[in-house]
Amino acid sequence: MLLLDFWRAESVRFDAVLFDIDGTLVVGPRLLPGAAELISLLRHDGTPFFFLTNDGDHTRRQKCGFLLRAGIEAEEREVISCLSVLPELARRNGWERGLFFRAGRLGDTGDLELTSDPARLEECSAVLMGEGPYDWRTTWEALIDFFRHHPERPFIVPNPDTCWPNASTGGIGIGAGGQARCIRLLLHEMGTEIEPIYLGKPYRAIYDYAAGRLGVTDRSRILCVGDSLASDIRGANNAGMYSALVLTGITSEQQAQQAFGEFRPRGIFSAIGQGA
Numbered sequence: 001m002l003l004l005d006f007w008r009a010e011s012v013r014f015d016a017v018l019f020d021i022d023g024t025l026v027v028g029p030r031l032l033p034g035a036a037e038l039i040s041l042l043r044h045d046g047t048p049f050f051f052l053t054n055d056g057d058h059t060r061r062q063k064c065g066f067l068l069r070a071g072i073e074a075e076e077r078e079v080i081s082c083l084s085v086l087p088e089l090a091r092r093n094g095w096e097r098g099l100f101f102r103a104g105r106l107g108d109t110g111d112l113e114l115t116s117d118p119a120r121l122e123e124c125s126a127v128l129m130g131e132g133p134y135d136w137r138t139t140w141e142a143l144i145d146f147f148r149h150h151p152e153r154p155f156i157v158p159n160p161d162t163c164w165p166n167a168s169t170g171g172i173g174i175g176a177g178g179q180a181r182c183i184r185l186l187l188h189e190m191g192t193e194i195e196p197i198y199l200g201k202p203y204r205a206i207y208d209y210a211a212g213r214l215g216v217t218d219r220s221r222i223l224c225v226g227d228s229l230a231s232d233i234r235g236a237n238n239a240g241m242y243s244a245l246v247l248t249g250i251t252s253e254q255q256a257q258q259a260f261g262e263f264r265p266r267g268i269f270s271a272i273g274q275g276a
C-alpha cells in the first residue's frame, strides 16, 4: 500500500505528521515518489507537520537547502533537529548560564556559550558531543580526564548513531553516539560510570519537543513516517505516536514483517506515492 492512499482514506484519524528525511522523503539528492505531493497536500489542508532529523552536524537552514535541491520547499521553522531540543533542556535543568564544551562540530546550538578548547574544560558545566573533523585524540583524552573527576556533569549527545555514510569518502563517519559510547567504555574500564543524555530519535526528548511544538496532546493522533525500525519506528512507538514505515530506505519488507515489540510498525508502506 502507498502512504498517500492511506492518508487520503484515514487522515481524519490524525492531527499532525512527523517526517524522517533520509530514506523517507529523499535518498541523497533524489526526491522519493509522492514525497512532494504529500507535503503539498498537508500544506493545502493546513495539517501541521515537521521534518524530524537526527542530523546535528548541519543547521536547520542547511537541511532546508538539501530538501529544496531535491524538490521539497521547507522553512527553517518546519525542521526539528536533535539540537532543537537543547535550549529547552538546558533551561529546564538550569544549565543555560554555564559554559558548554563542544567536542567536534555542531549545527544549531541556540544562544549557548560554547568552547572547544580542552584547556577550558574545568570551567564547563556540560559537554556536548559533536561530529565532523576535529583533533579527537586530544579532545577525548581531556574529556576522559574531566569525567573521571566530574562523572555527574551532563554528557549530552545529539543522536545515538554509531556511524553515518560519508558521501565524500565513500566510507563511514563515526556518529556522535558512536564516539560517546567509545568514551563511556574507556571510562568504564577505568572504573568511572557516566550516562550520556541522548536527544535524537529514538529517544524521547525530540518527540516530547515535537509534540509540544505541535500542541497535540493525544499523541496517537500524530503520524510518524520513517524508514528505520530502530530509530523512527521504535521512537514513535515509545512516544505513543502512530508509526508508519516506508520501504524506500534502509528496511526491507522481510525485516519489517519480522519486527516485533517496540520495533513493530503500525503501518507498512511500499512508498509514499507511485514512482514515475
Ligand SMILES: [Mg+2]
Residues within 6 Å of the ligand: 020, 021, 022, 023, 024, 226, 227, 228, 249
Ligand atoms: Mg531515515
